[in-house]
Amino acid sequence: xxxxxxxFAITLDPGSSMHNLTGSWRTMRPVxxxxxxxxxxxxxxxxxxxxxxxxxxxxxxxxxxxxxxxNNPFPAIVGRVCYHPCEMGCNRNKxxxxxxxxxxxxxxxxxxxxxxxxxxAGADSGxxxxxxGGGPSGLTAAYHLRRLGHQVSVYDAGPKAGGxxxxxxxxxxxxxxxxxxxIERIEKMGVRFEFNRTIDDVDxxxxxxxxxxxxxxxxxxNRKTEIPAKDACRILGATEFLxxxxxxxxxxxxxxxxxxxxxxxxxxxxxxxxRLGADEVMVIYRRDREHMKAHDFEAQEAxxxxxxxxxxxxxxxxxxxxxxxxxxxxxxxxxVPTGREETLxxxxxxxxxxxxxxxxxxxxxxxxxVRSDGTIGVDAQMQTGAPGVFAGGDMVPAERTVTNAIGHxxxxxxYIDAYLQGTPYTHPEKPPLAKFDALNVWYYTDxxxxxxxxxDRVRRKTGFEEIVQGLDEExxxxxxxxxxxxxxxxxxxxxxxxxxDNAVIKLGTGKGYKFNLDYCKGCGxxxxxxxxxxxxxxPEVK
Amino acid sequence: MESKTVKFYQTGTFTVGNRLxxxxxxxxxxxxxxxxxxxxxxRACQGCGEALGARYAIDAAMKATNGQLVAVNAxxxxxxxxxxxxxxxxxxxxxHSVFGNAPAVADGVAAALRVKGKKNIRxxxxxxxxxxxxxxxxxxxxMFERNADVLYICYDNEAYMNTGVQRSGATPPSARTAxxxxxxxxxxxxxxxxKFLPRIAMAHRIPFVATASVANLHDLExxxxxxxxxxxxxxxxxxxxxxxxxxxxxxxxxKVARMAMESGLFPIFEAEYGKLTHSYKIRRQVKVEEYLRLxxxxxxxxxxxxxxxxxxxxxxxxxxxxxxxxEK
Ligand SMILES: Cc1cc2nc3c(=O)[nH]c(=O)nc-3n(C[C@H](O)[C@H](O)[C@H](O)COP(=O)(O)OP(=O)(O)OC[C@H]3O[C@@H](n4cnc5c(N)ncnc54)[C@H](O)[C@@H]3O)c2cc1C
Ligand SMILES: Cc1ncc(C[n+]2csc(CCOP(=O)(O)OP(=O)(O)O)c2C)c(N)n1
Ligand code: SF4
Ligand code: SF4
Ligand SMILES: [Mg+2]
Numbered sequence: 001x002x003x004x005x006x007x008f009a010i011t012l013d014p015g016s017s018m019h020n021l022t023g024s025w026r027t028m029r030p031v032x033x034x035x036x037x038x039x040x041x042x043x044x045x046x047x048x049x050x051x052x053x054x055x056x057x058x059x060x061x062x063x064x065x066x067x068x069x070x071n072n073p074f075p076a077i078v079g080r081v082c083y084h085p086c087e088m089g090c091n092r093n094k095x096x097x098x099x100x101x102x103x104x105x106x107x108x109x110x111x112x113x114x115x116x117x118x119x120x121a122g123a124d125s126g127x128x129x130x131x132x133g134g135g136p137s138g139l140t141a142a143y144h145l146r147r148l149g150h151q152v153s154v155y156d157a158g159p160k161a162g163g164x165x166x167x168x169x170x171x172x173x174x175x176x177x178x179x180x181x182x183i184e185r186i187e188k189m190g191v192r193f194e195f196n197r198t199i200d201d202v203d204x205x206x207x208x209x210x211x212x213x214x215x216x217x218x219x220x221x222n223r224k225t226e227i228p229a230k231d232a233c234r235i236l237g238a239t240e241f242l243x244x245x246x247x248x249x250x251x252x253x254x255x256x257x258x259x260x261x262x263x264x265x266x267x268x269x270x271x272x273x274x275r276l277g278a279d280e281v282m283v284i285y286r287r288d289r290e291h292m293k294a295h296d297f298e299a300q301e302a303x304x305x306x307x308x309x310x311x312x313x314x315x316x317x318x319x320x321x322x323x324x325x326x327x328x329x330x331x332x333x334x335x336v337p338t339g340r341e342e343t344l345x346x347x348x349x350x351x352x353x354x355x356x357x358x359x360x361x362x363x364x365x366x367x368x369x370v371r372s373d374g375t376i377g378v379d380a381q382m383q384t385g386a387p388g389v390f391a392g393g394d395m396v397p398a399e400r401t402v403t404n405a406i407g408h409x410x411x412x413x414x415y416i417d418a419y420l421q422g423t424p425y426t427h428p429e430k431p432p433l434a435k436f437d438a439l440n441v442w443y444y445t446d447x448x449x450x451x452x453x454x455x456d457r458v459r460r461k462t463g464f465e466e467i468v469q470g471l472d473e474e475x476x477x478x479x480x481x482x483x484x485x486x487x488x489x490x491x492x493x494x495x496x497x498x499x500x501d502n503a504v505i506k507l508g509t510g511k512g513y514k515f516n517l518d519y520c521k522g523c524g525x526x527x528x529x530x531x532x533x534x535x536x537x538x539p540e541v542k
Numbered sequence: 543m544e545s546k547t548v549k550f551y552q553t554g555t556f557t558v559g560n561r562l563x564x565x566x567x568x569x570x571x572x573x574x575x576x577x578x579x580x581x582x583x584x585r586a587c588q589g590c591g592e593a594l595g596a597r598y599a600i601d602a603a604m605k606a607t608n609g610q611l612v613a614v615n616a617x618x619x620x621x622x623x624x625x626x627x628x629x630x631x632x633x634x635x636x637x638h639s640v641f642g643n644a645p646a647v648a649d650g651v652a653a654a655l656r657v658k659g660k661k662n663i664r665x666x667x668x669x670x671x672x673x674x675x676x677x678x679x680x681x682x683x684x685m686f687e688r689n690a691d692v693l694y695i696c697y698d699n700e701a702y703m704n705t706g707v708q709r710s711g712a713t714p715p716s717a718r719t720a721x722x723x724x725x726x727x728x729x730x731x732x733x734x735x736x737k738f739l740p741r742i743a744m745a746h747r748i749p750f751v752a753t754a755s756v757a758n759l760h761d762l763e764x765x766x767x768x769x770x771x772x773x774x775x776x777x778x779x780x781x782x783x784x785x786x787x788x789x790x791x792x793x794x795x796x797k798v799a800r801m802a803m804e805s806g807l808f809p810i811f812e813a814e815y816g817k818l819t820h821s822y823k824i825r826r827q828v829k830v831e832e833y834l835r836l837x838x839x840x841x842x843x844x845x846x847x848x849x850x851x852x853x854x855x856x857x858x859x860x861x862x863x864x865x866x867x868x869e870k
Binding site for chain 1: 572580
């Protein structure tokens, strides 16, 4: 082709700057990375919260729910009862208030129930696992093992599955339709249940065909304390009291009920007694509010419902219609009796001073470490001293929460699977933490945290209706969008926009970006301006 | 100018784009189809604010004119780093004459297009602060006076950078440059000298005058989009940090610009026919000192509270004059 004649004095055709590969100037290189968001790090069930919020932001609720389900089969339940340590970790706390993660999780869980989304079991592995205890830990293990294709039988001493989620946590915090729906979904994966079956011989289960066993029997034995009593008033154990709530007849209590203890069980027992129509309900607790085991909001909700709390009191003696308590004081963290006594009138006492594990039967198993409080020792793989026998949940030494039990169930399932396959399971290495300082918060809009409505106080005192209400779709989506996406790209196009050298290539929505290292000069503007801090900046090596 | 506020999404109102926004709601720079008027391979320093500002502005102009644009460039970094003969990084019709005559050349181009009946082609002239505020000032003032149909964009990096950081009429007081060393009684540039061209442009009562910053892309793009169709002389003055001349880290270019904007030291506003019509409201106010700390050109005054105080006063005066705070 003939090129047109050049203008006067022009000797060369215009060339493009693209010949000049400015990437050679670079001493530092930007790298798209994934950091560990603090919410994820704090979640006892190991959820990838940031990832499911990412889907929820888009209104892709099914994807969000499936992301949760990779780790936790109970979003509607934990969205209600989990103490959400994720929110304590949330980086947004340093801006205004944390993302209301549990409320969004509950929204997703409820939606899944409404839409009847279901789980799928994996292809049959030919292996069989026996699970003792159908509480959150056992059920979670059953769920994961079914996903991996193993046959699962769950044996429970009680008449129904759920463990303390059913026989402990009251309805006003966890409606039973929700509990039933999420358990039923697991059952439909082909989990076999045997109820009213107390297991006391693990060896027999193994001989009966179980290739591995997971024990998750919880902690149900009410701790006792010696109290001098003449013609004592009615004394009940808190777990029995709450368990009876699930029976045909509500438990019988008097008109003036005292609950001894300061944990969540004590608060729930008191609030249940209040709802059963007692004239007066009081909690007696030896420490103060600051040092109680229950979460502050639980005490507050109890107080709001009219429960009285006598802080710093121990019970000295009881009679038919009174309780004598001694005032205590805290001196540098230790409780000291003051000698001052007072008498409270009460006709029922509910003991809620903690629970032990009923693990006598495990002493028969060689290698299993049974501690004095009945808890069982397990290694980092949730395995007891007996090969192929794993344990988790409340019965092993750890924090006793539903979500922790779920986390144990998941972890145990992984290692049981590895045990059955005969191949070791290696957990992928955790990326470094996504710290607040790595965020560029300039880019985030002000947005205050969405609150959940509460049932009015009068109705709370008299019935078992659920107290805390859910979020509607718009609010849940708004709340999800408050997430800062710590340490993980959410496609805001900032890197693509701020590169003075057009060295960022946009791969299309959902596909992210990549660097064109031929031209990237390594200025680091993308690193600095990335709102979520997901771009690492590493030295070039020769 | 009000840049558009996106229906709540965590970012999107302030970031370049967002995966949740429809293509129409996104900004020009978020689009994989943007012109990239200034292509890769240009020789600007790492993190150059001028290279970035020019791409922001000219891409927006290309979008607004549907690609029917001619740009005339004054001498300066933007010209030198983009077009070392026989190469160019410009992907648009672009011409360069000499240092000081860009406004006049652009007016000539506009006249030629008019004569040829090519009404749809718009003309932009652009240059650095030296080329605009000092050397090309006569030509620019004439262009304003004739109300020539040209949009002039000045990229203000507050000194003659291309020749080695000499003081210009836009250099701020106390800044160290090659010609205002940090020595003597008044180290760095003098107080009470220099000129703020946007105000001078307003005095010409041309249809449109605006300031903008690389730290506020949405506002910058919106101003270019608005200026393009206006007939007559228009002027946009864009604040663009120069890591080399200012002694700031290349990765801090936008941070530095943001601090200038959020301290009030560089006011962002818009005027029509000489009257102030809109001003950007500071979102997270910072002290001038935070801005100064990021730059070595101010290192010598960091221990001089009195001098910092004078600069803070300038910022406060801007806040009052240009109405930079949201009314409480
Ligand atoms: C009143 C109360 C309120 C609570 N509130 C909360 C809360 O709001 N949030 C929270 O996170 N946690 C809460 N918890 C704690 C939480 O319920 C437990 O940590 C959790 O349920 C433990 O799960 P798990 O699977 O280990 O045991 P469990 O839930 O106790 O389940 C154990 C199961 O094993 C069965 N079992 C026991 N022994 C045998 C046997 N020998 N053979 C066969 N089956 C057997 C039991 O019948 C039971 O179904 C609360 C606990 C109580 C008591
Ligand atoms: C008439 C004339 N005088 C001096 C020069 C040398 N010169 C070339 S670029 C430049 C500095 C340009 O400064 P500015 O306009 O602020 O642009 P910057 O490089 O800072 O972007 C100078 C002085 C020239 N090219 N022509
Ligand atoms: S802002 Fe989002 S990603 Fe960051 S900690 Fe909170 S919930 Fe997790
Ligand atoms: S000297 Fe300044 S204006 Fe010139 S290319 Fe370098 S950073 Fe950009
Ligand atoms: Mg300059």
